[in-house]
Amino acid sequence: MKVLTLNFLTCAVKSCKSSSDSFPLHPKDAELAKDDVEINPQLLANVLPRLDWNALRTTSTELGFPSLPDQPPSPEDLTADEKMLQELHSLLMETQIMEGKLVCGHCGHEYAIREGIANFLLPSHLV
């Protein structure tokens, strides 16, 4: 599962949706892999404005990446800053969680990731 995907996910438990603690989910025991993806500055510039930057900063730190700036770079910053572009590309588009768990900060439920596929189906007592 790509790091970028995490920015769109919350806990699947209905009563967690309204809690700010259910986003982002927290990676645990994560095994990472890196794909080789061709860099696309235009895509990155269009994706950034729709991301929750604070959540991304949290995820990045939790996965052991260097910490991101407080504010997202503007499209102009991004085109000027080759290093930033490369770092964000690598984190968002190339980094995959292959094995591990995603933990909800509200209810504590752990979603397993196996072979890169995250499982959000809930056991029947949580549905």
Next chain:
Amino acid sequence: MCKIIHFKDLECKHRWARVVRPCTHGTGFSDCPSFTDPNYVRGTPRAYIARQAGSNLFDEMELSTRDTSHVPYTRVYEPSEDSFLLLDTLSSPSETSFLTSRLASPASPSPLVVEIGPGSGVVLAFVTAHAKSLLGTSSILSLGIDANRFACAATTLTTAKAISSSSSSSEPGFGFYLDTLQGDLTTPLRLNQVDVLIFNPPYVPTPSLPSLLLPGEKNISRFEQDSHLLELSYAGGKDGMETTDRLLSQLPGILSPRGCAYLLLCAQNFPDKVKAEIVERFGGDDGWRAETVGTSGRQAGWEKLQIVRIWRDYV
């Protein structure tokens, strides 16, 4: 009536048919009345339709959806007439212009396209590989969610293959594929993020719905597992609407303000009633609309399929 689909090999002209959706659970060639009924009309072989249409998009579609050799069709829904109706509708001029005008203004952030129940992945692969011609921009993100784990793996591979065949074309316009998650409908998603939602649901009326979790995974045979997963792909419960109804109730919370959904319905789902209820429940005064934008009609007695577009007219 059971739905069967006819195939014709374009080279050797051999013809064959498969039951793609039994009319009730467990029926097939040997016991469904469709096959003894004289009014039964032969479907046109799909490959034939596509070649006749002769448009570039169709040729590309044939190319990019052909390679599903990795998909295990004993446990993942095989692309059928319903899947192709979705592809036809999404690539029709009226839908590409609707989507382009809503999503592709120069300064707008990347649209998120989500398919629920991608199965083999043909639809999501097609949309991702042809993002630029279908949605007006290649800066899209695409994501699948399927309850069937094998469908998740299949979709990722189908999409990767479609993208690699599109990237070698003269004008690549493919989007960025995120992942396919194992999950129940839209439950893993943050609220109001989805710009295009696509769902070809399990829509056949059945006495009950199979559970989303495989029963006691250890003690059941591979055959039982596979039957369960295939049942999950078509069994729709009462009026074939139980899963679709749950999706519909999630929709207003899932779509972004510019978002829209493409939903496949069959005649037994009472599509006119479904559309009227959507507008009534979501609020026609708030701009909610539900209209048929694609159909696959057949002679009397045949299951008729349609694609309903659900969206909000914002002014």
